[in-house]
Amino acid sequence: MTNISLKATGVVKRFGGLVALDKVNLEVHNEEVLGLIGPNGSGKTTFFNILTGIYSTTDGKMEFRGKDITGMPPQAVFKSGISRTFQRARLCLELSVFDNVAIGDHPQLNQGLWFNIINRKAFRHEYGSCHDRVAELINQFAPHLSSKLNEPVGNFPMIDRRRIEVCRALLGNPKLLLLDEPSAGMTEEETRQLMDEVIDIRKKRGDLSVVIVEHEMGIISRITDRCVVLNFGKKICEGTYEDISQNSEVQKAYLGDDL
Amino acid sequence: MDGSRMDLALFSQYIVNGLMQGMVYALVAVGFTLFFGVLDIIKFSHGDVLTVGAFSGLTAYLALSGMGLSNPVVLLLLVIIFALSVTALLGMVVAKLLIIPLKQARAPALNILLITLMLGTVLRETVRLFFPNGSSSKAFPTLLPTGGIDIGSFSLRIDSVMLFVAGALIIVGTHFLITKTKLGLAIQAVAQDEETSKLMGINFDSIVLITFALGSGIAAIAGIMNGLYYNEINFSMGLLLGAVGFSAAIIGGLGNLYGAILGGFLFAGLQTFAVVALPIPTAYKDVFAFAVVIILIAWRPTGLIAEKYSERV
């Protein structure tokens, strides 16, 4: 086996006349944390949406663990081991914490009509084991929610929703986790805490790579092994955070705004 | 008439009929598309606004002829003005009291759809219950010249020509209003981006009210056209016309003026085709047309002239 988890080659995405991604080549190594950064509109979220099958690719190829996943529907991408969070925490606000997290286990759960409707005893058994796994993750990421598994997610503040989203993404034991701006709506300290826990899980589980889209450079510098910088849909640079922050093109395109 | 060669006169009659119907459908569809354009909503009560327009026209006629007025030109003019004012006012009241507050409260699209559906029922039932003997069909007066122009064996009714031209003028006028005038540009700005248009100093609420008055007024015209052409109106005419107009706007592509016109004439064309060319009883023409609508939607889910659609993730 090579050391490469995800390999994207020449990925192009056009929306009408707008080129959102322009021949992007990107590799994610096994067990690394990769930062995907760039100014607003540079194509980071579009890359996630293409990777997870929400958008179709105009051109290019994506391989995940040696398997071609280009053009796969979102369901198949998820089953191959890629899981994600969303920029705006897409949770079902009127459903409970348990419901929201449990859907992350969907492929492992028996979806048969007979099993679910008639064979209630077997269902209860499976529900029990799913409940235990959900409770375990919630205990780790949001212990204060442990006793509130049956309350609607809409009752909780943004930081809790972010945590619930991370639990949902981790429940199915993904091999690649995509985090889309986890700091949005949270303080820097809260984000840091959440990221530490993600790193912790990664260490415990071993076989897990993370790609994180983030504006907070403090977080990027602290947790990433490598970074890829996008600008106007093109990859302009990659390397460790130190490398890229020295790069003049990056400074011009991106960091320049901040400095 | 034998099956192989249809009587030319009858055939022409079907075509004229189809064109008239297409014009009425297009006028209704234009309303749906206008409302969708500015507010991203479907106002399902639109068909029943048409009924209200037709019945207010009839009311005006009865009152005026009761007062002794008999000049058809003056009568027609007053009938139209009265019906227009009633529906335009109704459109603005609905927008002001229901639609705009609901949009501001960010009510789910489903709720708005259901509320306007129910509002349509309220209008329809109000006409049925409170118009004298409202549950039976009403004769609509003949206010246009009744003569015809003979073309071979076929007689082209003058009133059909006048109605068709009037409808075409309204559509062209609406198009001109939307694309060429300052007001139209403001409507377009609101349609494109509500927030930005507000920043640009456009009074959002009044643009919405004007659009609703405009769409509802066009519906009244369509209702009166329908009445003048068939010489009959009834309380439930708006239900079918609304559904057809809505289908027309959808198959054309919501929010697109050309799509609405295309959809309206396409629907009438399908009905006419079913009657003229298909070996099925005439009564099945609506079944056929709606079936094709369902197929077209399956084929082009966002209409023939596609609405720009993208989802932000």
Add this chain to the structure above:
Amino acid sequence: MKILSNKIGIFAATAVLAVYVASLMHAESQLTVGILSVLFGSAWFIGDKTGASQMLDKGIKENGRFSSTMFLAAIIGVAIYLHDDHFNLLMLTTVMVFVIACLGLNIQFGYNGLLNFAGAAFFGAGGYTAAVLTQNTQIPHLLILLIGGIVAILIGFILILPVLRTRGHYAAVVTIAFSLLFRTLVEVSPALGGAQGSAVKGLNILGWEFNKNIDIAGLDISFYMNYFVLALILLLIAIAFSKAIERSWIGLNFDTVRLDETAAACFGVNIKRWKITAFAMGNFILGLIGAFYAMMLGFIAPNNFTFGDSLIMVSIILLGGIGSIPGIILASAIVIILPEKLQGIQEYRFLIFAVGVILILLFRPNGLIKRKMRQFPKTKAQGE
């Protein structure tokens, strides 16, 4: 107030309810009916304001099985009280028919978010199936009920492609178009009786004639009691089915598909599969109970299956509370019984419902009884 949260309170509440329903059914004069209706409204309002409803709610939640049994006993009690009254038994059974039909629609719309404005058409598909099959074949009637449901599923499959490919407004037009299409189709089909409609034979199960009055030890019982009993059994099955769905992974899938298709897809949920499942399940229930209804009435006509009737079904769900089973029961009772009993408002019923639904959507968007959070079955680990 506290007493309402225990078994005695629940017993008393259901007893009051049973007496209330029985007197409402029995009431002849418009004044009595009017007073009883106002009484119900005020009791509801006062219960809400004083916290009594919440207490009762809590009690019902804690004593689920007991409450259901009591409620069932109350319905049966009312039916026994009305045993020789054709009109009222028919009405009570009609309420149950609408509850079942709306439970079907609720699986589509309440759980899965598939808006179906052709509920009456699928209901009618079952009814016409019953008409054709009872007139022309010897197929056992119980089987005809099932065939009614299956026919409704098959007709639904014609619409499945546009339903799957469209969203929101565009999806609405598909079912609205179908609703109008269906009505015109049955109206102009001579084989189905045209505008005049068609006769349907009464139910006969294993030789038991449903349309014969029953005489037990000199006690005269209306033949509608047969239909009442079968409808009650069907209702219990429909409720059990709905609850089992809701409290399973399928219910979870339905909800996530309704609330956020894109997110659901990103976690492996097959959107199409669950939309098709919900659509088929709902149509099956609608078709089955439509066949039952046609056999009970003995006659069907296109006028029973208009777009307006579909709207009434959707209104029941909205009035009761989207996704809420008790809400649907309450709303069906109000929507069916009130206009029948208050002849004065019969003429105005569409108007009143329409205004009612608008007011509900504006001021109480969750309906009369809000859907509760999903309660999965308790596991041993959660016992504490």
